[in-house]
């Protein structure tokens with residue numbers, strides 16, 4: 001007796017999840033100055049909010065001018081239309 005598997009290869013798509021119920025894209029700024037006591041903004045869906053945080057941060061700490069922007073984007077992989085994954 002033998003076991004046989006049937007595999008089906010189909011092309012899935014990988015893309016940002018823009019469905020209405022998907023979580024929003026979130027932005028965050030992180031100060032790159034080592035030892036910074038207040039180094040992260042709160043995450044926010046509005047980029048201008050976190051950019052404003054970085055400008056105020058540089059205003060409070062004039063030597064802190066370099067940041068990392070972190071973007072968290074909902075993502076989704078889908079099979080072709082009409083294909084139901086097992």
Ligand SMILES: [Zn+2]
Pocket residue numbers: 031032033036037038039057061064
């Ligand atoms: Zn800083």
